[in-house]
Amino acid sequence: MAQAESISFFTGLTMRWFRDAFCSEEKQVAERLGKDVYTLLEEMASHVPCGSYGVMPIFSDAMHFKTWYHAAPSFINLSIDPEKCNKPTLFRSLEENASIVSCCNLEQVFEFSGANPEFIVFAGGASKGKLWSQILADVTGLEVRVPIVKEATALGCAIAAGVGAGIYRDLESAGETLVEWETSYYPNPDNRQTYQELKHRWLSIYKEQLHLVDDGLTTPLWKATGL
Known part of the structure; x- marks a missing residue:
């Protein structure tokens, strides 16, 4: 049996950073409503069009085993239009970007x-997000x-312990x-085309x-020891 793995770095940490750095008001509202702040942020982001008005986060790169470092954290294509460039847009763009990185790794x-x-x-904490799950389906x-x-x-x-103890025949069974x-999400063809582009x-842009x-002008999000 073999396992193939390709890692998206700091995806959850990036979302937590955004929540803690910019969403104190949403935290208070979510607490009053008795809901998770990420659920509230997803509800807000669900009104942002697919593609987040072109806002493009630069955080984790797709996996490159021989050049293991990332670009400096940033947002590209920000505008000064508060109706389009705001917390819901940035939050959605982060979920879209994480899904794009996951798609590249899966490919x-x-x-x-x-x-x-x-x-x-x-699976994991991110899968609790209905919007994030749908975006992942649309992207992939x-x-x-x-x-x-x-x-x-x-x-x-x-599962492994159950197989080891002889309760189950093998990992697959x-x-x-x-x-x-719990549920399944199916890709929207129109959104799929937008996300491909x-x-x-x-x-x-990441390149x-x-x-x-490389030119020493920005600081990488992460860099492997020895590079």
């Missing part, structure tokens, strides 16, 4: 593994399944028995942002 995995899945699984063009148990690491350990689905622009790091 690398599919290419070297030959995998051609009919669906992907979205694949059905996105969200499990009931979202703490995938803990569930995976339980244990997974089929223990993993249950956005992904190509983002890849070109240019890396040149600024």
